[in-house]
Amino acid sequence: xxxxxxxLFPAWSVSRSGSRLSPWSGLETEMDRLFAAxxxxxxxxxxxxxxxxxxxATHVRAVLPGCRREDLRIDLADGQLTLSVVPTAPAxxxxxxxxxxxxxLARRTLAVPEDTAADQVSATYVDGIxxxxxxxxxxxxxxRIQINAA
Amino acid sequence: xxxxxxxxxxxxGPATPATLRxxxxxxxxxxxxxxxVQLPGVARDGLDVTVEQDVLRVVGRRAWTPxxxxxxxxxxxxxxxxxxxxxxxxxxxxxxxAAELRDGVLRLSLPKAEAVRPRRIAVT
Numbered sequence: 001x002x003x004x005x006x007x008l009f010p011a012w013s014v015s016r017s018g019s020r021l022s023p024w025s026g027l028e029t030e031m032d033r034l035f036a037a038x039x040x041x042x043x044x045x046x047x048x049x050x051x052x053x054x055x056x057a058t059h060v061r062a063v064l065p066g067c068r069r070e071d072l073r074i075d076l077a078d079g080q081l082t083l084s085v086v087p088t089a090p091a092x093x094x095x096x097x098x099x100x101x102x103x104x105l106a107r108r109t110l111a112v113p114e115d116t117a118a119d120q121v122s123a124t125y126v127d128g129i130x131x132x133x134x135x136x137x138x139x140x141x142x143x144r145i146q147i148n149a150a
Numbered sequence: 151x152x153x154x155x156x157x158x159x160x161x162x163g164p165a166t167p168a169t170l171r172x173x174x175x176x177x178x179x180x181x182x183x184x185x186x187v188q189l190p191g192v193a194r195d196g197l198d199v200t201v202e203q204d205v206l207r208v209v210g211r212r213a214w215t216p217x218x219x220x221x222x223x224x225x226x227x228x229x230x231x232x233x234x235x236x237x238x239x240x241x242x243x244x245x246x247x248a249a250e251l252r253d254g255v256l257r258l259s260l261p262k263a264e265a266v267r268p269r270r271i272a273v274t
Binding site (some may be wrong): 048049050051052053054055058059061063064065066067125126127128129 | 188189190191193214217220221222223226252253254
């Protein structure tokens with residue numbers, strides 16, 4: 001397909017080589033570079049997740065291929081589930097040795113349902129997919145308080 | 151063609167592509183190439199690695215389907231199978247290719263054919 005003909009950008013903005021030119025192109029590039037540099041220093045990578053629900057629980061399936069189980073961290077606090085990959089010790093032949101061991105390579109935070117039973121959360125790691133199961137607490141029954149006779 | 155039509159036919163690709171090209175990395179050492187392919191969700195049963203007419207093909211199907219009663223709340227992944235084709239040319243000894251699949255990552259060792267391996271010539 002001809003990339004120029006099907007482009008959404010007007011013809012004048014497309015150079016002969018097919019790259020897009022705009023009056024701001026130099027500035028955009030510079031801003032992108034600055035943002036990328038600023039973000040790269042602080043933000044770990046992210047990864048895709050799928051969310052499922054059944055009658056008893058919410059299930060999070062996170063795509064994290066090639067992780068060592070000991071590097072996977074699952075934290076549940078204040079209604080937030082945080083999944084992160086934190087290299088514990090550099091493995092032999094590891095492609096991405098961490099600069100500082102405590103710094104996560106990847107991280108994702110999700111809000112979890114309020115009625116999650118935090119003490120029953122479980123997780124499995126199969127074929128590079130981390131599945132976290134967040135069971136729901138049974139619905140709280142309304143309780144009637146008896147007034148004791150004085 | 152109106153602008154609206156051109157937007158509709160904009161090259162965004164189909165919503166559900168037939169196959170997905172997996173993320174992969176090729177490195178080279180003196181006597182072999184190493185190909186690492188990210189195949190999350192692919193088990194050994196769903197993986198096909200073939201070499202035919204000097205083309206290496208990796209096809210990975212995701213076997214997982216939601217158990218009965220599960221409903222999707224939010225999806226960021228696709229169910230489409232992964233497919234990757236790499237032209238090897240004459241550079242690889244196809245009969246000595248080794249493959250290992252672990253935790254959704256396929257690691258292929260592609261030993262170089264004798265003809266392309268670097269040779270040190272002793273100067274006498």
